Amino acid sequence: MSTRLVLTAFAVMLAACATVDVSTTQYVGAPRYQPTEPTAVQILRTEPTAPHDRLGEIMVDASTDPAPTIVEVEQKLCKAAGKLGADAVVVVYDRVQPVAAYVSGPWWGRSVETISGRKVVAVAIRYQR
Numbered sequence: 001m002s003t004r005l006v007l008t009a010f011a012v013m014l015a016a017c018a019t020v021d022v023s024t025t026q027y028v029g030a031p032r033y034q035p036t037e038p039t040a041v042q043i044l045r046t047e048p049t050a051p052h053d054r055l056g057e058i059m060v061d062a063s064t065d066p067a068p069t070i071v072e073v074e075q076k077l078c079k080a081a082g083k084l085g086a087d088a089v090v091v092v093y094d095r096v097q098p099v100a101a102y103v104s105g106p107w108w109g110r111s112v113e114t115i116s117g118r119k120v121v122a123v124a125i126r127y128q129r
Contacts, residue, residue, distance in 0.1 A: 018068040019061075022076045024124075026056035026084060033085025033126055041078040042088035043122075051128040055084045060120040064096055067118070077122055086124035093121035 031053050058080045062068050081089045099117035103110050
């Protein structure tokens with residue numbers, strides 16, 4: 001009985017935490033650079049006109065209930081871009097969308113609940129010097 005109580009309490013604590021997961025895909029054939037300082041990485045909403053190289057894509061998956069602050073999401077983007085040696089990231093996709101579903105209840109009266117999450121996709125770029 002006590003194990004069940006501990007597991008339930010642990011599940012409640014995990015559910016109360018905002019999550020932000022980041023994955024990075026470096027483009028094949030893209031130039032490789034030394035890491036840059038994450039605080040120096042710019043966040044752009046449109047592609048710049050200055051000549052630049054595309055280094056890779058960064059995908060951020062964030063919870064929506066509770067939602068992390070925009071500052072947390074931006075920090076994760078900048079940190080991942082910095083590891084690629086980027087000067088900036090261009091956000092190309094930013095949406096809240098269904099990311100999972102769960103079914104509960106007996107087989108004759110089940111209900112389906114969707115779980116929403118925020119997806120942000122950005123392209124890491126480095127200005128040509």
